[in-house]
Amino acid sequence: MKRVLTLVLPILLAVFALAACGSDGDDSSGSAESEHGDHPMSGMPSMSMSMPMSMPAGAAQPGGQEIVISDFKYTLPGTFAPGEEVTVRNDDTAEHTVTADTGDLFDVEIEPGATATFTVPGQPGTFAFHCTYHPNMVGTLEVR
Structure with missing residues (x-):
């Protein structure tokens, strides 16, 4: 359990830190769209996270x-x-x-x-x- 927390906690902190940094604070209108009609998160880099030794519930190992x-x-x-x-x-x-x-x-x-x-x-x-x-x-x- 400690090993899982050791892996998950830093990842969650990094995700929250990146989300906080992604806000540019320029949009005071409260609108979900920018002036160009793009989604506000379109400029954000995509993130992929994987954890060793785990798979999503319901996912079976291929071939077994x-x-x-x-x-x-x-x-x-x-x-x-x-x-x-x-x-x-x-x-x-x-x-x-x-x-x-x-x-x-x-x-x-x-x-x-x-x-x-x-x-x-x-x-x-x-x-x-x-x-x-x-x-x-x-x-x-x-x-x-």
Whole structure:
């Protein structure tokens, strides 16, 4: 959570600072259009922001399936192919993990509102997993 705040807070401050600097104060009429009929923001540079390890809610990773965490529960799409890359989307406000019950087959941590990916085991089987932060959250990964 601290890492997300460390990334988001400076970005938000920069956006507000740029927005404040963009006001030229010449328009006293209160009109939304300039004397040339342009939109008042047309002279502003466009800004693009991206945050590592996150995707918008509802966006699935191209070419893979998605596990969704919501209301402290896992929702799996069904079975997975051996070695398939899977996206995990955390729709909760708490951090979660998808951690294999045995061995070190997979263990991924997902911040609130973010996504992460991992590769399912390369051999077919049934693999139980849990959230290390919330022991009541359990699931089973079917690889076929």
